[in-house]
Amino acid sequence: MMLSVETRHAIHPETAKGFDTAALRKNFHVGGIFADGEIRLIYTHYDRMIVGGAVPAGAALTLDQVKECGTASILDRREMVIVNIGGNGTVTADADYAMGKGDMLYLGMGAGKVSFSGEGRFYILSAPAHHTYPSRLIKIDDAAQVKLGAQETSNERTIYQFVHPDVMKSCQLVVGMTKLAKGSIWNTMPAHVHDRRMEAYLYFDLAEGQRVMHLMGEPSETRHLVIANEEGAISPPWSIHSGAGTSSYTFIWAMAGDNVDYKDVEMVSMETLK
Ligand SMILES: O=C(O)C(=O)C[C@H](O)C(=O)CO
Numbered sequence: 673m674m675l676s677v678e679t680r681h682a683i684h685p686e687t688a689k690g691f692d693t694a695a696l697r698k699n700f701h702v703g704g705i706f707a708d709g710e711i712r713l714i715y716t717h718y719d720r721m722i723v724g725g726a727v728p729a730g731a732a733l734t735l736d737q738v739k740e741c742g743t744a745s746i747l748d749r750r751e752m753v754i755v756n757i758g759g760n761g762t763v764t765a766d767a768d769y770a771m772g773k774g775d776m777l778y779l780g781m782g783a784g785k786v787s788f789s790g791e792g793r794f795y796i797l798s799a800p801a802h803h804t805y806p807s808r809l810i811k812i813d814d815a816a817q818v819k820l821g822a823q824e825t826s827n828e829r830t831i832y833q834f835v836h837p838d839v840m841k842s843c844q845l846v847v848g849m850t851k852l853a854k855g856s857i858w859n860t861m862p863a864h865v866h867d868r869r870m871e872a873y874l875y876f877d878l879a880e881g882q883r884v885m886h887l888m889g890e891p892s893e894t895r896h897l898v899i900a901n902e903e904g905a906i907s908p909p910w911s912i913h914s915g916a917g918t919s920s921y922t923f924i925w926a927m928a929g930d931n932v933d934y935k936d937v938e939m940v941s942m943e944t945l946k
């Protein structure tokens with residue numbers, strides 16, 4: 673089957689406290705979304721964010737009706753961001769967009785069915801929308817940059833804000849990519865929470881056999897997910913999201929919910945983390 677969709681329900685933090693490893697992974701780990709010749713989506717009940725992957729593997733794949741959305745075509749009442757983490761490929765919706773590795777494509781509400789072709793490995797993010805903003809292909813040079821951390825604390829990194837109010841308009845999707853400086857392993861440490869929106873992570877460019885130890889949970893009840901290349905995590909609004917890699921990696925973060933400039937994060941002090 674070309675399209676598969678898995679539903680993830682929203683979990684209360686008191687429930688998550690009692691989860692074993694398998695239950696944590698079933699609810700919060702994102703794996704196996706990139707399969708040759710398939711589109712695999714996860715429809716979450718966190719801000720109704722959809723995350724997924726499309727790997728045309730030289731042929732063509734089309735994303736149109738998704739039953740879970742209840743509309744004739746997925747973008748009838750949604751906006752979408754597609755990130756290419758593979759080779760060169762093309763996405764066709766309201767126009768043809770040639771996408772190289774690391775490029776992001778914003779598709780506004782009503783952009784039509786979405787076709788994927790070429791050698792790309794396409795990461796898909798989508799959230800409900802109420803207005804049509806123009807579709808746009810965004811390259812890393814167009815992104816706003818925020819430098820954070822230091823070599824001494826192993827968290828020196830650059831946050832590239834692609835779909836962000838400083839760069840372009842969207843209804844609620846905010847998406848970017850964080851790259852670590854050589855030798856740094858920590859993302860989003862010191863940690864934070866933002867109860868008004870969820871966050872989705874996808875780790876890539878992580879060598880085979882290496883892993884990211886991703887931290888989640890309420891600040892005083894942290895848990896971890898061991899994450900491999902091209903896998904990710906769904907971070908509920910009540911959860912921290914942070915990770916340390918056993919080697920270098922890059923990740924894509926995406927959010928939907930209230931507040932789009934994300935200057936509203938609540939920092940978590942080291943003393944609070946348990
Ligand atoms: O490394 C970081 O710090 C991040 O990339 C933070 C994410 O962008 C984030 O959590 C935004 O809320």
Ligand SMILES: [Zn+2]
Pocket residue numbers: 864865866871913937
């Ligand atoms: Zn965050």
